[in-house]
Amino acid sequence: xxxxxxxxxxxxxxxxxxxxxxxxxDDCAVIDLGLPDRLxxxxxxxxxxxxxxxxxxxxxxxxxKALARCLSDIAAMGGVPNSAxxxxxxxxxxxxxxxxxxxxxxxxxARRYEVAIAGGETVLNPERLLISVALLGTVARDRxxxxxxxxxxxxxxxxxxxxxxxxxxxxxFEPRVAEGRWLAEHFSxxxxxxxSDGLAGDLRHLLKAGHVGAELLASAIPxxxxxxxxxxxxxxxxxxLLAALTDGEDFELLFTVASRDAVPLLDAWKKQxxxxxxxxxxxxxxxxxxxIRDKQxxxxxxxxxxxxxx
Amino acid sequence: xxxxxxxxxxxxxxxxxxxxxxxxxDDCAVIDLGLPDRLxxxxxxxxxxxxxxxxxxxxxxxxxKALARCLSDIAAMGGVPNSAxxxxxxxxxxxxxxxxxxxxxxxxxARRYEVAIAGGETVLNPERLLISVALLGTVARDRxxxxxxxxxxxxxxxxxxxxxxxxxxxxxFEPRVAEGRWLAEHFSxxxxxxxSDGLAGDLRHLLKAGHVGAELLASAIPxxxxxxxxxxxxxxxxxxLLAALTDGEDFELLFTVASRDAVPLLDAWKKQxxxxxxxxxxxxxxxxxxxIRDKQxxxxxxxxxxxxxx
Numbered sequence: 077x078x079x080x081x082x083x084x085x086x087x088x089x090x091x092x093x094x095x096x097x098x099x100x101x102d103d104c105a106v107i108d109l110g111l112p113d114r115l116x117x118x119x120x121x122x123x124x125x126x127x128x129x130x131x132x133x134x135x136x137x138x139x140x141k142a143l144a145r146c147l148s149d150i151a152a153m154g155g156v157p158n159s160a161x162x163x164x165x166x167x168x169x170x171x172x173x174x175x176x177x178x179x180x181x182x183x184x185x186a187r188r189y190e191v192a193i194a195g196g197e198t199v200l201n202p203e204r205l206l207i208s209v210a211l212l213g214t215v216a217r218d219r220x221x222x223x224x225x226x227x228x229x230x231x232x233x234x235x236x237x238x239x240x241x242x243x244x245x246x247x248x249f250e251p252r253v254a255e256g257r258w259l260a261e262h263f264s265x266x267x268x269x270x271x272s273d274g275l276a277g278d279l280r281h282l283l284k285a286g287h288v289g290a291e292l293l294a295s296a297i298p299x300x301x302x303x304x305x306x307x308x309x310x311x312x313x314x315x316x317l318l319a320a321l322t323d324g325e326d327f328e329l330l331f332t333v334a335s336r337d338a339v340p341l342l343d344a345w346k347k348q349x350x351x352x353x354x355x356x357x358x359x360x361x362x363x364x365x366x367x368i369r370d371k372q373x374x375x376x377x378x379x380x381x382x383x384x385x386x
Numbered sequence: 387x388x389x390x391x392x393x394x395x396x397x398x399x400x401x402x403x404x405x406x407x408x409x410x411x412d413d414c415a416v417i418d419l420g421l422p423d424r425l426x427x428x429x430x431x432x433x434x435x436x437x438x439x440x441x442x443x444x445x446x447x448x449x450x451k452a453l454a455r456c457l458s459d460i461a462a463m464g465g466v467p468n469s470a471x472x473x474x475x476x477x478x479x480x481x482x483x484x485x486x487x488x489x490x491x492x493x494x495x496a497r498r499y500e501v502a503i504a505g506g507e508t509v510l511n512p513e514r515l516l517i518s519v520a521l522l523g524t525v526a527r528d529r530x531x532x533x534x535x536x537x538x539x540x541x542x543x544x545x546x547x548x549x550x551x552x553x554x555x556x557x558x559f560e561p562r563v564a565e566g567r568w569l570a571e572h573f574s575x576x577x578x579x580x581x582s583d584g585l586a587g588d589l590r591h592l593l594k595a596g597h598v599g600a601e602l603l604a605s606a607i608p609x610x611x612x613x614x615x616x617x618x619x620x621x622x623x624x625x626x627l628l629a630a631l632t633d634g635e636d637f638e639l640l641f642t643v644a645s646r647d648a649v650p651l652l653d654a655w656k657k658q659x660x661x662x663x664x665x666x667x668x669x670x671x672x673x674x675x676x677x678i679r680d681k682q683x684x685x686x687x688x689x690x691x692x693x694x695x696x
Contacts, residue, residue, distance in 0.1 A: 090504075091496040091501065095468055095469070095502070118520070119471070120473050122507065165432060193410075200437050202514075203513040
């Protein structure tokens with residue numbers, strides 16, 4: 077049983093309550109605590125030594141990544157992050173200076189987004205360091221963007237450039253909090269997700285939630301420089317387009333809007349975020365399944381997202 | 387450097403923000419999200435295989451414990467739990483049936499307290515299972531009970547019976563959510579903490595937060611049956627009183643009230659919770675330090691709480 081199958085089994089019949097708006101299956105849980113104009117966003121995630129970072133990774137970047145992953149999920153709902161709790165699972169022998177530097181990296185990012193680090197716990201995890209972060213945020217009641225909601229005919233957008241994140245960007249990416257919030261406030265975004273498993277996999281999650289399909293344009297997929305460099309340097313590396321489609325940990329935003337909003341959105345984006353690329357990579361289709369169009373024609377996109385436990 | 391020293395260093399200068407009411411150092415973080423009459427409580431904790439439970443522990447009890455620990459912290463603020471997120475850090479080879487049963491144990495407890503399990507993540511932690519739980523709750527704005535607030539002359543109370551929890555109670559304890567909420571609603575509780583490190587250690591945390599001391603009455607400390615049984619069965623076991631003072635994982639509530647409220651509280655408690663013992667175990671003193679009175683007189687209490695990383 078792989079990760080996705082297990083999650084499916086575990087989340088079939090979870091307890092809910094009156095205040096739960098959206099539970100397992102979206103980027104964040106959405107909770108109605110009775111705030112007049114806002115909903116509460118709730119997210120938890122963890123990074124593990126040897127899995128999400130190597131023992132040699134600069135400690136401040138480990139801390140940055142641990143918090144940035146959760147911030148990215150808040151961004152994907154159009155939300156504003158508020159407070160984080162940090163659970164440190166420490167190996168039996170740890171370097172306290174390294175842990176302090178991890179905390180410094182996390183704190184620097186938290187300060188930039190006015191996120192309070194509101195506490196946490198330490199436990200023993202004898203073999204390796206694990207950092208679990210829980211994050212609380214809020215979103216305007218009528219501006220919360222779910223994964224579900226994509227409609228046939230929608231334009232599909234992605235921020236930034238994709239692929240090759242493991243060469244370094246995965247440790248220092250900037251979560252798209254300002255961008256997600258701006259999108260939610262200024263446009264009718266139908267569906268949004270942040271890219272953690274890779275474009276092909278996360279697009280499928282978004283499309284599945286909306287019971288729709290998509291046609292992508294190969295030439296429109298924004299390919300990162302590191303994906304291009306890797307494909308030239310190593311003969312075993314993926315071709316750049318495949319890397320952009322299937323590499324994980326991009327932490328960019330993928331979203332859909334009505335096609336009539338596509339051009340106004342691109343124009344407004346260029347003024348608001350002149351340094352960050354925004355690409356229209358295709359359109360939502362009524363039938364399920366994903367196809368990709370290139371010079372040779374239209375083919376089914378069979379590339380799968382990275383499965384953590386494969 | 388032990389756990390407490392590291393936590394002290396890490397929490398010296400954490401980022402805050404406008405909405406943070408109480409950060410690191412209490413049972414839960416307290417956050418003001420702008421609800422007219424309530425504050426938000428936020429807690430995260432983790433249990434680790436081989437540390438907080440053995441591989442042989444019944445899986446439903448592992449799930450119960452993972453959530454119950456966080457519920458106990460909400461209880462210690464006088465709060466009402468609302469929603470939980472569960473991060474499963476799974477070893478490379480795991481028994482999916484066991485994981486499902488762990489979830490079933492957690493879900494059963496969640497349903498009893500109307501807590502939604504709002505989602506979570508799975509990650510790989512190759513050597514052992516770790517379960518991290520984040521919990522959101524709320525508390526009436528004027529009824530949130532902190533660790534700080536004990537005053538000289540206060541009566542000190544503890545719920546239940548202490549010591550010997552590792553014989554089994556640590557896996558199946560009932561978090562004192564109803565009791566904590568009732569106390570907050572009906573009495574002016576000056577300070578409260580839940581017992582996780584052991585009475586002697588947690589009492590020190592509570593007293594330190596209030597810059598006060600305490601005098602305990604040895605004969606008033608409620609000693610659990612399992613602590614008495616253990617001390618008879620094994621010659622190396624702690625004497626029962628020492629076990630009640632220093633064993634961890636009792637998850638009972640320790641709190642102080644003005645001495646004039648002590649008798650009315652005991653009377654009302656007996657009617658409200660006839661099956662759960664409530665003991666007045668001593669009084670808060672103006673000077674710092676803890677003493678214990680028994681037949682031989684008054685002696686300083688030197689027994690320390692259990693230090694996780696000693």
